[in-house]
Amino acid sequence: MSRIKGRKITYTPKQTTEYEKLIRASYTAVSKIFFERDTPLEISITALFSIPKSVSKKLKNSMLKGNILPTKKPDSDNIIKIILDALNGVCYHDDAQICRIYFEKKYAEIPATTITIKEINL
Secondary structure (H helix, E strand, O other): OOOEOOOOEEEOOHHHHHHHHHHHHHHHHHHOOOOOOOOOEEEEEEEEEEEEOOOOOHHHHHHOOOOOOOOOOHHHHHHHHHHHHHHHHOOOOOHHHHHEEEEEEEEOOOEEEEEEEEEHHH
């Protein structure tokens, strides 16, 4: 948020907007499910980070086994927020419907983000 002549202006960086578009396009390519307004939902997000090229084979194997986890940016809360915001109106009415979140950051040969959303049956 910025202030220009005393007015608050909200600005979303282009990189964020482009990533949100990618998330929406990826979701609509694999699913047409839209959860109704009052449906409580659970989301599971796994962010897979690439392994730096400079690490040894031993360290690489340890990363792939999950013995070493990525503690680098982006922060977990930022990843969760961009995904939840991107799926508003595409997968569910509003991200207020998300009642459970499971999140994990790991290393992998191929970087990716996997998302699973399901209805919570009480």
